[in-house]
Amino acid sequence: MESVPIRLIAAEMIAVTALIRKLEQFVRLSPADRVVLARASSDRVRKFGPRVDITREGDRPRDVHLILSGWACRYKQLDDGRRQVVSFFLPGDMCDLNVFILKEMDHSIGTITSVTIADLSRDFFDEISAGYPRIATALWWETLVNAAIQREWTMNLGQRTASERMAHLLCEIFFRLRLAGLTEGLTCEFPLTQADLADATGLSKVHVNRTLQELRAADLVILRGKVLTVPCLERLMSSGLFNPNYLHMDREGSQLDANE
C-alpha cells in the first residue's frame, strides 16, 4: 500500500472529506480507497485568489482539477462580452475526467472565492482504473451526474421562468453542498454575487435582483451577506419545480461496497 502523508493541513483535510463524502453517496469506499484519494489530493496543490482564471478557453488541458476548497465556475464568453456560467464547482468537485485527451479547452474556469485545487495527472487515473474499481466507478458516477446537471441547466434556461430558474439553482447548490457536508441545518455559505447568478441563469443583473426580492418576499430564501438560509426546502423545491432525481444521490452502487 502507498505511504500516507503524515498530516494534511486543515483546509485540504476538509476538502478530501467533501470528495469522499460525495463519492460515498454512491459507492462505499475502503480505507485503501480513501488513502489513495487523500494522497492524490495532497500532491500538486495550487492556490488561487478570488476572481481569477484557472484555465482559459484555448489552453491545452494538462490535468484534471479537483477543487479542495472554495467555489469556482466554468464559463463561456462571446466576443461581444456576453458571458454564460455553465457550471459551478464546489469543494469536492472535479472537472472533466480525461480532458487531457483534447487539444484545447472550449471554455474557461475561473474562481469565485479563493480556491485551492489539486491537479490530478493521467497517471493517477491509470492507477485508479488498474487497481481501484470502486473509485473508478465512483468517478464514472460523478461524470454521469455532471452530465445530468448540465442537461438540467439546459432545461432550466429553456423552460423555467425567472423565479423558478432562480429557485431551482438555489436548490441545486444547496443539495450539492449538503452532499459534500458543507451545510449547517438550513444554512450554507453563499459567495455568489447577483452578477454571478445573472451569468448562470441567463437573466440580467437587475432582473436577478428583482427575482431574489420575490423569493425573499415569499419567505423562500434568506440571502444576506454571503450566507443563504432556506427556511423550508420543500417549498423552495416546489417553487423551482426541483426534482433531485438528476443528482442521482442514491446508494445504487452499494453492491460495490468495500467488504475487506
Next chain:
Amino acid sequence: MESVPIRLIAAEMIAVTALIRKLEQFVRLSPADRVVLARASSDRVRKFGPRVDITREGDRPRDVHLILSGWACRYKQLDDGRRQVVSFFLPGDMCDLNVFILKEMDHSIGTITSVTIADLSRDFFDEISAGYPRIATALWWETLVNAAIQREWTMNLGQRTASERMAHLLCEIFFRLRLAGLTEGLTCEFPLTQADLADATGLSKVHVNRTLQELRAADLVILRGKVLTVPCLERLMSSGLFNPNYLHMDREGSQLDANE
C-alpha cells in the same frame, strides 16, 4: 479475432460507417477495431417508428444505445407539459457510456424519425477497455464532446438571441451530420419540425416560425420539406456566433494511430 457477420443490411452498413467516420475524426482505427465496432452494431438491433419513446424518465437504464439510422432526441418534461429537448441523436451517436451504473433515467429518449438502434452491453465496454485502447480513447472523446455540446446548448439558451440561437443550432447539426458523412455538399436531410426546434431552442413555435423566416430572408438557410440547404456556411456561422471548437473535430488523438 471475432467472427464477422457475413453481411449487414444497407441501413446498418451506413450507420457503422457514420460511427466509424465520426470516431476517426479523432483516432485512426485499425481493421480489427472496425470489426469490433461492426459486430457490436449488428448484434441486438431494434427498430422504432417515428415519434415514440425508446426510454422514459424513471426507467432503469440497461444498455447503451447506438443510433444506427434515423434521428432521436433526449428530452425532459415538467408536470405542466413544458418540454425541453436537451440533445439530438444523429446516426452514429451513442447515449451516455456507463449509464447502467445509475438507478434510473433522469430524462427520456424519443425518436424523431424511424430509428434503428443497437444495444451495447456492459460486456462490450469491458471488452473495449481491456483490449481496444483506440476505441476506448475514441469513446472518451465522444463523451467529452457530448459534454461540450451540452455546455454550448447552455450558452445558446442563456445568451444568444432567437435568431442567433437558431442559426447556431442549424450550424451544429450541419457540422455533426457532415462529420458522420450525412451531408451532400450544402444540403442534408432535416426531419425536425418547427415544434421540435421550439422545444430545443426554448422558443415558442410561433417565434421559431418567424425566426426561420428571418434566416430565409437573409439567405442564410433554405429549409423546405425535410431538406436543409446552407448556401454559405460561413455566413450562417457568423450569424449564429458559431465557433466549432467545442466539437473538437481535430485529429489530436492521431498519436494513437493504428499502425499495425
Next chain:
DNA sequence: CGATTTATTGAATCGACTCAATTGATGTGG
C-alpha cells in the same frame, strides 16, 4: 380524398431588458 399534422399570419400582452441613478456594503491606506 378527407383528416390531421405542420406551417404561417395578425394582434394584443407581458416578462425581462436597458439605461440611469441611488443607496448600501466592503475594503484599503493614510
Next chain:
DNA sequence: CCACATCAATTGAGTCGATTCAATAAATCG
C-alpha cells in the same frame, strides 16, 4: 479608525423581444 474608493445591491421608467391566443393556409398521410 475614519475617509475615500470601489464594488454590490436596489429602484424607477421606458422599451423591446418573445409570448399567447386565435384563425387560416399548406403539406402530408392513410
